[in-house]
Amino acid sequence: MATTPGNDAWIENWLSVDRFSTYLESAGGSRTRALDLYEWNAKLSAAFLHDLSHLEVGLRNACDRQLAAATLPGDLHWTDPATLLTLFPILMRRNKLTGRQHDVNKIPRNNVERARTSAATKPHTPPLPGKTVAEIMFGFWTYLLSDSHEKTIWVPYLHKAFPPGTDRSRLNDSLASLRRFRNRVAHHENILQGSEGERRRIVYLVRLLSPDALEHLQTNSDVAMILTKRP
Template sequence: MNSYEELEKALSLERFSRYLDWAGGDRERAIELYTLNTALSEALYTPLQMLEVALRNRIHAVMSGAFHENWFRDESVLLGQWQPEQLAKAIKDIEQSKKEPTAGRIVAALTFSFWTAMFGKDYETLWQQTLHKVGRRMDGKGLRRKDFSGPLAQIRSLRNRIAHHEPIVMWDLRKRHASILEITGWLSPPALEWCRAHSRFESVHPIEIITLG
């Protein structure tokens, strides 16, 4: 790199200072860590994308089968605190783009947080009655709502940090990646196989990340 100072300006002092701290003040090593962070974020996008798509489509399929295609418009179904607002925003955004808010478009427009909220404690009864059908373990055994809710909260946090270009390099990414794959497999074994075939995470993540200082 010809000019560390110019790159640091582009990244902002606040953002780059975290990498400098991890690198013990070594600017070259700090840039290496920033570059690695970017590569890891890129590599995790593939399995994260598949998980999000598979999750929303499985929930929609199960709920449509138990209720109707527009189940999310039923006020008695949505129990989460923020989900009605998220639904209203998704519909408004679709309408503002001059499109009809069909069920398929609404499902695609709803946020990851909307879907992960479906595994909150308020939905325990719905889980017992209907939502438990969204997935099965690879050995065929059933799952508890908490098997989804805890890991998905951590995955959502990781997803949001990646979306906002925040540091993830010092996180236990192998554990998070394994969790993403596990849940994807519960939802759809073919989706899991696709992730294994196309994800670059294993080739990008180093065996060990060693900082200086």
């Protein structure tokens, strides 16, 4: 690649032409501002990961506390096999695209079973519940608020984790958006657009779970400050 003024040909080699072109377009063609935007985006992403980690830990612990009430006699925790199958029973539905029957609860059961396997420290010994919960991915917790789990999980258990009258649909929409946003951040994609909306979603969800936690988060979050410093 030809050397550009200022000897910055390394940028496309390092970031790729396609990746850097997004920032060039946002910077109106200015290579200096484009690189500044890239650095700003990286700092904003790191700050968001801090806030999202707080939300993820708080959400999963809130869900775990409420799902404890579902634990069947003989099981120690809701992630144990019998209770897990009760919470996520085999439910066959026809796929509209393929026409084939599939178990819509297989994925969440598999997610928990994989977490149990990862959390196990000794052969033939049940994993500690806390380690299992920590191993379950963010996507699992967000899907618990979906329409398909309203009757089996939201109504009997999870609504108690939120203030009375909380709109499950709005919760679900907010978490679905943040799940997609988190994936973009984790894969180092640009978050040049829509970041303020995602910041507000985090605030909304954390406030519902714990106003005290929200106060702590806002004291320690750099997201709002970094958003004001966009190049």
